Amino acid sequence: MKNRINIILILAIVFGAMAAWGTYQYLEHIKKTYKASGKFVTVAVAREKIPARTGITEQLVEFKEMPSNYVNADAVTEKNDVINHLSKGDIYPGEQILKNKIIAPDDPSGGVAVMIEPGRRAATIEVDPVAGVAGILKPGDRIDAVVVLDVPGKTKTTVASTFIQNIRVLAVTGTAGTGKDTGQPISQLITMSLNPLEAQQLALASARGNLRLLLRMPGDQNITPISSSQINNLVR
Known part of the structure; x- marks a missing residue:
């Protein structure tokens, strides 16, 4: 009796496997037919x-x-x-x-968020027409940033440093120019894509120094080591 049950179970497994295999082959045949017909x-x-x-x-x-x-x-x-x-x-x-x-x-x-590459941040600074390259910056432009600031010490030293290079402009808000009523320069908001360290440096530079943005020609993405400049570097 026990052997008979075992035989029935074995046959059930065999027929089940055959049915599964047949179904698989049938589906694969349909798939190949669809593929061959471009469907x-x-x-x-x-x-x-x-x-x-x-x-x-x-x-x-x-x-x-x-x-x-x-x-x-x-x-x-x-x-x-x-x-x-x-x-x-x-x-x-x-x-x-x-x-x-x-x-x-x-x-x-x-919006700006979709334009930020992985690992980067969007940061915004306010610039006047002089610092902002006369208001000609457009989204997609590449820029460098120079900061001019006083370095504390026994003798106060003023330096200019190109501290970030090849930065992509994400957005430009406002139109640079001169106010009709006040005659004062109108500032712009420049949003750019930075890595976290560059964002920190930009925040510090904009808070403690005077910024100048430098526009790059299209396609120029070279990073060039540049030493800081001091007043005595201007005297020949």
Whole structure:
């Protein structure tokens, strides 16, 4: 009796495995048929919940092949169209990522936050037309920053130091010029992308010294070691 039960169990396992294998082969056949006919599409889906206004990284996304008739017409199919973008609203695990639910890094509608690279910060300073390169700075420009300040010591020394270089301008608020009523220079707010140390240095420089921004030509991203200058460096 016991042997008979064992035989039945073995047969059940064998037939179950055969059925599973047959189903797998059938599904693979359908998949290959869809692929051959171009009816399978690779789609970006959320690997886990992506909260609203979250920067989308490779860890949050996976690409899956789906039958084309199950793919939303607005679904993202290319890696470059989703990585480093910003989610407009919540995106749930397994959900197809749609183009109208994300914001591109260069899309102004996403605000400054979407333009900040990983590991960097946005910082804003107020500059007059002289410090701000006559008001010609535009978002996307690259700049250096020079600070002129007094260095404490036995003998007060005034130095000029180029303390940050090749910084990207994220936003410019206001129009530089002269007020019609007061005749005084109108300042601008310049927001730039900095690493945390540069942000600290900029905060200190703007609080304790006089800043000058230097505009770079497009494509020039070279970092050049520059020694600080003192008054006696100007005398030949």
